[in-house]
Amino acid sequence: MTPLLELRGLTRSYGSLTAVDGVDLTIPRGERHALIGPNGAGKSTLFATVAGTLRASGGSVLLSGQDITSLPEADRARRGMVRTYQHSSLFLDCSVLDNVALAVQRVHRVAHRFDRAARRFRHTEAEARRHLDSAGLSGRTGDKVSALSHGERRQLEVAMVLATEPSLVMFDEPTAGMSAAETERFVALMERLPEDLTVLIVEHDLDVVFRLADRVTVLHLGRVLASGPPAAIRTDEAVQRAYLGSARTEDLFAEAEAGIEAEAEAEAGTEAEAGTEAGTGGPR
Amino acid sequence: MATHLVSVLNGLAMGSLLFAIALGLSLVFGMMDVLNLAHGAVYLVGAYVAVALVTDGAGVAAFVLAVLAAAVAGALLGGLLAALTRATTHHLDQALLTLGVGLVVAEVLTLAFGTDVHSISAPAPVGGGVTVLGETYPVYRLLVIGFGVVLAVAVYVLVERSPLGSVIRATVADRAMVAALGVNTGRVLVGVFAAGAALAAVGGVLAGPILGAQPGLDEKVLLLALVVVVIGGLGSVRGALLGAVVIGQVQALGTALLPEYASFLVFAAMALVLLVRPAGLLPARTGVHA
């Protein structure tokens, strides 16, 4: 059976710096796959290259066996590959319902219809409300997104992404900045995701990673250091050396937590660069 | 052939003026994302300064005086615009502010000078013509071309070779970074705004003997300057020069060959460039603002 996502020698370089260096990765349908790695491992670059936000310098990305390397982000989304952002990316001046309905109406192919009021497209509206229900936001459909809390925005983003009826969802550090309670609720939401949905998640919180993932890939200096089930990764010596230079598992967690802030900063830079490259940095 | 030469020379003269006018527009946009819609009005101030100071048969002294007065008036107006636009951070607000100032300035000029079409004579010593390849050509326009060349070189040296220039270029590329390095970008921005406006006003004086002065000229000049900036690439000095030369030629050839469609040709040139090079011909080195 063809894997849902396959990366073949995927490479992305900035000038002389190669941030992602010949990454091979195969993710079968329905798998929960986590991508981890120490600071500067190239996780965010790999993520953006797979999502189509950045263009690959070499290698290829295959979705259900089809080469999508040269497709822009929008076309990848149409083929069922959607992503979330590190900082929730929503439509702040629109209602909660509008946010999800934007996803549904694209799937229902009515996004450019203007012959009737939006709420008269009952099928689309009902579908949007159903997604909000399952994300636990049914009470807030009429509110503006700018009135939601951080955790609620995350939930809304999941609802929006699921409303595109994806085959692959890519989460970019979904629990960053969440309180413990919010993280707990988010993990529960992730565990309720449909069985056949394939998930690729970049995450700092290794607790979350080991709870959710079927398989974990560790990235180091732009290359795949190890890939396997969580239990094997926990005990992998190469991984521990890469993270800490020591072989003590407890330190792995402590160190990773402490590293979050530094890395978030480092990656904000990468992201700004990504935005420029993709031409999204228009003047506001 | 000779008539074509005349038209090419006309195009170069126009290109020189357009470069002087468009430079400020381009740098102000590149450095602070401010679209100065009063730029045409600033130009018109210069043109009317010439109307007031350069009477028929006036000598070089009166003309030089007009240039200086226009430069001062333009710099003051530019400083005012810079101060106004710095009061708000929203780019559309800033454009609307300059639009309002432009309307007021143009209307005040109409109040003062009426709606008549004024022509301005070139200073007497250079008011005649010389023979170029068998055609008589006004000396004054040749001098304007010379001015354009000198200006281009001066600006090149200033922007590409001087420390101030490197601040300007860096600000175009990444304003926040320059500010973070401790450079007082505010003063540089106001300075560039004032200098750009002064150049536009001087352009108004220099263009006087060619285009005259009348209400509505501000819009035409603003349009040409905008097209020059778009064609050349926002925030780019070399782009402004190339754009000015191209539009000068298109304008002159259009006027000579297809007078009715001259303005259409200008738009067509812009559309063509945008089709092939969406960021302009010579965009500033980092296209962050494009």
Add this chain to the structure above:
Amino acid sequence: MRAETEKEKEQEKEQEQEKDTVTVHGGTPAPPDPAPVVEAPDSAATAGADRPHRRRAAVVVAVVALLTAAPLVLSPYPVSAMTRMLAFAVLVIGVDLLTGVTGLPSLGQAAYFGVGAYTAVLVGVHITPDAMVQALAGLVMGLVAAAVTGWVAVRARGIVFLMLTLAIGESVHQVADTWSAVGGSNGLAGMPPVTLFGGPALLAAGFVYWWVLVVAALVFAAVALVVRSPYGRTLRGIRDNEARMRALGYRPALARYGVFCLAGAVAGVGGALWAQQARFFSPGDMGFEVAALALLSVVIGGAGSLWGPCLGAALVLFVRDNLSASIGGHGPLVLGAVFVAVVFLMPRGLAGLTGGRLRELAGARRRKENSS
């Protein structure tokens, strides 16, 4: 007329809903509970949900009745002025569709306004005096002109879009100014009075006014429908977060091009109506100033709302055509000052052009009214 009333009611309803949350807008993390000060009028509104709507409906009916009755009581001159305001309001609705709904500030719509007007005059002089045919021709040509030139502009956003639309508008304006086929700078005159359904010529100012009123109301209703349709939602999504739209699988450039063409068609109708009233059109009626005043109307009226900019259009045209006569014909001076004043006096309002701050301001004002 009835349909329009309902439209407006719907809009009010939406605005009521928006009002619920406007206070916490502005980027700061939302407090769990809105401030009690804000909640008071809101809970009052939900308690008597019917009352404000009924009151609004009454206002709308009254306004429509007044507008309809105007020619019966007013002399021909003010009726003609009101006709021009209505035609200009149609142009402004198109600008609002771009600027307020989609977040694309435009200074180029006067070009399509002019195209529609010239089309109507040419059709009137050479083909038929039928007002409907002329308006339809204006619509189609405005659409075509926007489709031909729009692709240049819609690739840009924000202030660059403003710059490109200005360049397009001025180019078209200057083509009209020099092209002899449309009379050059003298403009086109000699348009016969319009007729309707093959009837006699509409010579009285009042009849022309009613015709223009009906078309303007239809355009208003049509645009209101677009705003509330899935496409309107798509446009708001583009305004708020274009990168997100792409990540959801949208092709925003296509939607932007579509709305640009739509706004061009609306402007074309406005131009045709303008020409039918004046029976004359010259390049001066489609210049930079007209484009600027259309944008000013949107800004004054409140971007994104539809009735606000219409009110702004009437106000702006009143200042230019009536007030300026009493101050020596220098209306632009006043309007220029208004531009500057608007930016400084309603800075939060203006910021709403790409966000929703204008509506926030309007909401604040409404709250003030409610509490007083």
